[in-house]
Amino acid sequence: MPLNYSKWDQLELSDDSDIEGHPNVDKKSLIRWKQRDIHEKRELRKHKIKTLEAQIACNEVLLPRIKNIHADLSSSSSSAPAPVYFNTLVSRLQTNPSPDCPPGNDPTKLEQTYDGMLFSLLKMVGEKAMERVKDSGTSEADKDAKLTKELVAEMEVHVKHLGETIEKDKEELETEEAEQKKHITMDDLHEGFESHYVPPTPAPPPVPVTAVKGGKGKEKAKATTIEVLNPKALEASAPAVPDIDAEEDEEDGLPELTPSLEAFSKITLWNYEQSFQFIQSHRDVYVPGASDALLVAGFRAQGEGKSKYAKQCVHQSLLIQYCEKLGRDGVGIFFKKMVSGDKRALKVFVDDVESTYEHLVNRVKINKEEAQNESREQIQLVPENPDQIISFNVPDGPPPENLVLEGPGTEGLDIEEVRKALQFRWDVYQGFTPDLQEALKSGGLDGVNNVLGDLDVAEAEAIVNSLDVAGILNFAEGGVRDQTGAD
Structure with missing residues (x-):
């Protein structure tokens, strides 16, 4: 059979011996x-x-x-x-x-x-x-x-x-x-019958953790039981998931989002195909601490009013948790059921996302209320010493037409000035809210302080000043002492 030498025509030699050039150039x-x-x-x-x-x-x-x-x-x-x-x-x-x-x-x-x-x-x-x-x-x-x-x-x-x-x-x-x-x-060029060992790509590192001021020991964790999509999957225990209810000052640190996790968290809800492709092309998404970092990001986003992004973070966190729970081939098992539209699997996962997000929303709301109560200033009436008594001189009504001054010490008083003072006290009292009027009538200091505690500082100060000027507030010694925050 004749040999075909045409393939040699494709050789592009870079050191031809017949190169011709200028005689002055070597x-x-x-x-x-x-x-x-x-x-x-x-x-x-x-x-x-x-x-x-x-x-x-x-x-x-x-x-x-x-x-x-x-x-x-x-x-x-x-x-x-x-x-x-x-x-x-x-x-x-x-x-x-x-x-x-x-x-x-x-x-x-x-x-x-x-x-x-x-x-x-x-x-x-x-x-x-x-x-x-x-x-x-x-x-x-x-x-x-x-x-x-x-x-x-x-x-x-x-x-x-x-x-x-x-x-x-x-x-x-x-x-x-x-x-x-x-x-x-x-x-x-390809070499036959020769193999080269290529070491496997090292596993990406876990999600980094940022230290939190005031840490008091190890991170709180609770075991989360997840209803698995495959009942015959490995019976491995679920990974520890950060407790949303745990306070930040009781943790050593919080896991932070990496750039890949941040991009992963922005995938829209229920878009299983895109999430699967992203995990396949970004190994650093499926690492220890990734689901925790997504939950923390969701908690922060909900606190900032970004509810849509917060729910996406919860959704992506649970995706990773379910894959981890399903064992070594969990990623393939989970997304196969999701993409194929397994009704039972979809219902389990969707219900878990909704309930987890609802719990996160409630926890953020409680945290905000607690923070507001802790940082809110109050005006309270406090006796100068244990022997001092604070009482309230509450008027029964406006001064009568036939006002009579009786008793010692009334001889030099002007009856019209007394009438004006009594009318002024009644007008001030009538200007208070019904809650404050009832508290003053009861005569109890705690009831009045409860009403003052619900008001802004400026408004409460104005009311205490009005009580003092009108003569409704009685101290053993004159003046009002503000002990806001005192134990």
Whole structure:
């Protein structure tokens, strides 16, 4: 059988002995320049091929979506006018974008996601359409129709341009790949019957823990019993989960979110496929302490009023906990049941997410109330010494018309001045709330202090001053002493 030597034509030698150059330049330098030129062109070709492949893949995702938007704008049977539909779509892409993005991009950055790219395009289309409508001098009655026409025309331009770009990139990719195949490189050489040991990738470290001031020993933990999706799974005990009810000052530290966990926590609820793909591509998500860090992040988010994000953190934390509970192959078992739509498994997990989030919400509410009660200032009436008695001279009503002064010490008093003082005391008393009036009538100091304790400091001080000035408050010694916070 004749031998085929055509493959040797693909060899690209970088040290040919027949290189011809200038007589003043030594041959070794020419050979080195030739080698460098070949390697640089080879690397540039590889980079260009990867870039073209990425561009084609991204544009092939965007093109159908742009075509659908163009079709909806062109359709006369749409439920909403074209400008309203367009503005609603732009607003949704900006405020609630999907984290889906091309491989290697950051899902947390809007401009690197598919929705972010589409938002930029639609924003540009809207601005151009509005400029054309404004320049045309169209009347207000025909403005919507003109804007619809301009939006459709502009979208049609981008549909055509993107389609042509994809075809052009494909042709250029075919040319570069054909050129690459013309030459044999080290990447094309394969050694048979030879194995190389590649050590396994080391496991990622656990989630870092941040120290908390005032720590008093080891972190509180409680064993959480989870109803497993597979009753025949390993009977291993559930991992210790941080007790949401534990106070922060009783812990040595709190687990913090890593960048990967933060991105993982932003995946929307019940999106099992995306969570599964994220865990597969980010090993540092499925590590010790990850579920605890997500719970802590959810607790903090709920305290800041970010309820949607808090529930996502709880959801992602329980995802990891369930996978850990199901044993060595827990990730595959759990997501297989979730993605396939196992009704019993879905119900168990959804109920657990709802109950855990409800408990977290209640705990955050209780913590806020306790913090407010501890930090709230109060005004209280306190005797100067144990022998002193505080009493209240409560008027029964306004002074009578026939006021008579009797008893020792009344000889030099002006009856009209006394009448004014009594009327003033009655007016002050009538200005108090019913709760305070009842407390004053009872004569008990505790009842009055309870009413004052529920008021703001400024309001309580004004009331005590009014009691003193009107003569309703009686001390053995004059003055009011504020002992707020005293034991």
